[in-house]
Amino acid sequence: MEVDEVVCLPRLSRxxxxxxxxxxxxxxxxxxxxxxxxxKGVMEKEEEQEEEEPLSVLKVxxxxxxxxxxxxxxxxxxxxxxxHATLNGLTSGTVxxxxxxSRELNAMLGPKGRSGAVDLVCDLHNTTANMGLCLIAYSDCxxxxxxxxxxxxxNHIPSILWESMASVTMEIGPQPHGVVRSNVYTAMKAGVQHxxxxxxxxxxxxLFEGESVDVFTMIKHIDYPRDSETRNxxxxxxPHLQDRDFCPLHPEDPLFQTFSGETLRYKGNEPLYPxxxxxxxxYEKGIFFKFIIHLYICKxxx
Amino acid sequence: MEVDEVVCLPRLSRxxxxxxxxxxxxxxxxxxxxxxxxxKGVMEKEEEQEEEEPLSVLKVxxxxxxxxxxxxxxxxxxxxxxxHATLNGLTSGTVxxxxxxSRELNAMLGPKGRSGAVDLVCDLHNTTANMGLCLIAYSDCxxxxxxxxxxxxxNHIPSILWESMASVTMEIGPQPHGVVRSNVYTAMKAGVQHxxxxxxxxxxxxLFEGESVDVFTMIKHIDYPRDSETRNxxxxxxPHLQDRDFCPLHPEDPLFQTFSGETLRYKGNEPLYPxxxxxxxxYEKGIFFKFIIHLYICKxxx
Numbered sequence: 001m002e003v004d005e006v007v008c009l010p011r012l013s014r015x016x017x018x019x020x021x022x023x024x025x026x027x028x029x030x031x032x033x034x035x036x037x038x039x040k041g042v043m044e045k046e047e048e049q050e051e052e053e054p055l056s057v058l059k060v061x062x063x064x065x066x067x068x069x070x071x072x073x074x075x076x077x078x079x080x081x082x083x084h085a086t087l088n089g090l091t092s093g094t095v096x097x098x099x100x101x102s103r104e105l106n107a108m109l110g111p112k113g114r115s116g117a118v119d120l121v122c123d124l125h126n127t128t129a130n131m132g133l134c135l136i137a138y139s140d141c142x143x144x145x146x147x148x149x150x151x152x153x154x155n156h157i158p159s160i161l162w163e164s165m166a167s168v169t170m171e172i173g174p175q176p177h178g179v180v181r182s183n184v185y186t187a188m189k190a191g192v193q194h195x196x197x198x199x200x201x202x203x204x205x206x207l208f209e210g211e212s213v214d215v216f217t218m219i220k221h222i223d224y225p226r227d228s229e230t231r232n233x234x235x236x237x238x239p240h241l242q243d244r245d246f247c248p249l250h251p252e253d254p255l256f257q258t259f260s261g262e263t264l265r266y267k268g269n270e271p272l273y274p275x276x277x278x279x280x281x282x283y284e285k286g287i288f289f290k291f292i293i294h295l296y297i298c299k300x301x302x
Numbered sequence: 303m304e305v306d307e308v309v310c311l312p313r314l315s316r317x318x319x320x321x322x323x324x325x326x327x328x329x330x331x332x333x334x335x336x337x338x339x340x341x342k343g344v345m346e347k348e349e350e351q352e353e354e355e356p357l358s359v360l361k362v363x364x365x366x367x368x369x370x371x372x373x374x375x376x377x378x379x380x381x382x383x384x385x386h387a388t389l390n391g392l393t394s395g396t397v398x399x400x401x402x403x404s405r406e407l408n409a410m411l412g413p414k415g416r417s418g419a420v421d422l423v424c425d426l427h428n429t430t431a432n433m434g435l436c437l438i439a440y441s442d443c444x445x446x447x448x449x450x451x452x453x454x455x456x457n458h459i460p461s462i463l464w465e466s467m468a469s470v471t472m473e474i475g476p477q478p479h480g481v482v483r484s485n486v487y488t489a490m491k492a493g494v495q496h497x498x499x500x501x502x503x504x505x506x507x508x509l510f511e512g513e514s515v516d517v518f519t520m521i522k523h524i525d526y527p528r529d530s531e532t533r534n535x536x537x538x539x540x541p542h543l544q545d546r547d548f549c550p551l552h553p554e555d556p557l558f559q560t561f562s563g564e565t566l567r568y569k570g571n572e573p574l575y576p577x578x579x580x581x582x583x584x585y586e587k588g589i590f591f592k593f594i595i596h597l598y599i600c601k602x603x604x
């Protein structure tokens with residue numbers, strides 16, 4: 001786009017903060033429960049300072065049944081249910097709980113384009129990978145997500161990803177699933193507060209100057225080595241790679257250590273940046289980690 | 303006992319190494335799978351060097367159904383089923399899977415006192431707590447467990463506990479449940495090898511001189527602060543306490559941080575040593591952590 005072009009966007013009146021989409025990722029579960037207690041407290045102080053129409057913040061516990069069982073999901077991964085086919089398909093026979101729940105959430109928060117739909121969804125997640133506080137956004141064509149990635153919250157975020165999500169996902173780790181660590185909870189609480197502060201700042205009619213921001217974008221993922229018969233994994237992440245999310249992995253760097261002690265190396269031709277290294281939930285999905293390339297996006301956005 | 307008293311003990315012919323008692327504690331699962339592949343490999347080399355009757359090492363995957371689902375248990379905690387009542391009680395109606403499995407394991411490895419029973423069970427576990435490699439034994443009246451705690455494996459173990467277990471439990475953390483970390487797997491593999499080496503050393507007729515060993519013993523446990531109505535926890539482990547297993551906790555030291563940010567302090571009168579701090583599985587059991595006192599046991603055992 002042209003450097004001097006100004007894009008005018010409508011205010012964001014309704015924001016949803018969602019925790020417990022995965023029932024065992026506890027930072028979001030406890031943060032949303034806390035926000036539900038604090039009706040007009042710390043998290044919305046910016047709103048009260050504004051004289052304009054107040055910001056409506058909807059706090060949602062996305063998957064109550066999975067939360068109750070402290071499991072990622074009951075029948076199927078809720079975070080994979082927000083597709084056009086699942087949300088609008090015909091139902092026959094026994095419908096998985098998360099499919100029903102995804103339709104309830106779609107009716108509550110959306111559907112996209114409806115006048116009562118929320119303007120922004122912030123979905124809270126944890127990972128066992130050492131990813132710090134990380135934002136995952138749909139694409140760089142979504143103005144609001146792009147602005148949020150460039151807002152003061154950026155100072156708290158080492159890594160920003162573009163991914164195929166319909167909302168902004170705040171992903172924080174490392175934290176074991178089923179556990180809540182105070183430092184991770186506090187980081188998420190601060191991250192959500194910064195995001196809401198930014199929305200209020202945006203709503204006040206601020207003109208944002210363009211600047212650059214580091215982002216990563218996903219290009220592929222690879223699976224663990226597995227036994228051809230049992231499909232059990234035969235190696236773990238190599239100790240040299242473990243916890244080094246977003247660090248460059250060069251050709252011939254150690255990748256896996258087999259359970260018999262052998263080192264397997266990265267055989268690609270170019271350096272890549274792995275993330276979601278040793279994420280618990282990806283064992284069943286056949287993903288060892290995702291590979292990303294490091295893009296320095298330098299668009300002038302006003 | 304008298305300082306010069308010598309106790310003669312029969313050799314240990316049969317040892318069981320058990321993994322997957324909790325199906326989502328993966329170091330033991332993958333180590334036992336690996337041992338089952340290596341019939342006469344690294345893990346039993348000492349045995350082959352001996353000219354005496356070889357040591358029989360039985361490798362057991364304790365809870366296959368829970369392993370398959372990557373859950374701690376299917377119906378009930380297997381590790382709480384090895385009671386006289388459960389093993390010998392009458393069955394009526396639907397019997398939980400783990401109760402059936404505990405009887406199968408008891409028939410395979412025991413029962414205690416039967417001529418074909420194993421002489422030693424080493425049960426492999428992980429914890430999300432920062433406990434390093436830790437041995438948990440039944441009591442200081444069990445000679446074999448006492449000797450193992452005093453063996454060269456001790457050099458790899460920062461902490462040794464006495465607890466009410468019917469076998470030696472090797473507990474290693476921190477590792478999220480459902481995840482395998484190479485460094486934790488390697489530490490467990492070395493620990494099991496040291497234990498088997500010690501058994502062979504013991505079986506060779508070695509006379510052990512008495513020496514001292516640091517142990518901790520459990521005295522009580524406390525639960526998380528909870529909402530009186532919902533029973534949900536209202537605080538997490540304080541960041542100053544997190545990961546400080548086996549370190550002294552003094553009166554007025556921070557204990558919890560509530561989700562609204564308040565610090566709750568330890569109100570006891572004497573320093574204690576917490577362990578299993580923020581262990582995932584204890585959330586449902588109503589245990590925040592266990593408290594132990596630091597005992598310096600200095601018995602002369604020959």
